[in-house]
Amino acid sequence: MRRLSTVFLFLVLPGCYSPVTELVTPHVETGGTISASLDAGPQLQTKALAKGTDDPMTIEGTSAALVFGLIIGDDELTGMAAKPQLLADKAVQMSVTATSRAQMSVHLGGRSCIATSAVIHLTPDGGGHLDGDFAGAGDGCQFGGTLAGVPIEK
Numbered sequence: 001m002r003r004l005s006t007v008f009l010f011l012v013l014p015g016c017y018s019p020v021t022e023l024v025t026p027h028v029e030t031g032g033t034i035s036a037s038l039d040a041g042p043q044l045q046t047k048a049l050a051k052g053t054d055d056p057m058t059i060e061g062t063s064a065a066l067v068f069g070l071i072i073g074d075d076e077l078t079g080m081a082a083k084p085q086l087l088a089d090k091a092v093q094m095s096v097t098a099t100s101r102a103q104m105s106v107h108l109g110g111r112s113c114i115a116t117s118a119v120i121h122l123t124p125d126g127g128g129h130l131d132g133d134f135a136g137a138g139d140g141c142q143f144g145g146t147l148a149g150v151p152i153e154k
Contacts, residue, residue, distance in 0.1 A: 032149030074103030
């Protein structure tokens with residue numbers, strides 16, 4: 001009986017870790033599609049997740065064929081941080097430069113390209129997903145692609 005009451009106290013005390021809370025908390029799964037190509041090669045696809053709970057906000061997609069990463073920076077059109085704009089269902093345009101907060105990388109076909117310059121357009125669909133496109137270049141590489149229906153974790 002003592003062991004049962006200890007377990008009960010563990011589950012009901014506020015501020016304590018509870019496996020029940022972890023099980024019932026909703027989680028957003030990867031989805032939608034990121035399509036990307038390197039140096040005009042074939043486009044490959046993966047599912048992704050826009051992590052609006054991260055600071056800075058990220059978009060990550062990983063599969064055996066394609067790994068995509070984007071760190072959200074500032075919206076060029078408003079001069080404001082892009083994360084609150086996206087979470088408020090407003091479109092943004094970002095650039096990757098030597099001085100920008102936005103960063104992007106594409107890894108596919110055994111090759112990697114870390115952006116030294118890029119332009120990224122992201123448009124929330126009003127239903128909790130992102131669409132958009134991107135194009136850029138790194139040291140000796142070029143990439144481009146699209147996002148379609150990528151879920152936003154808020």
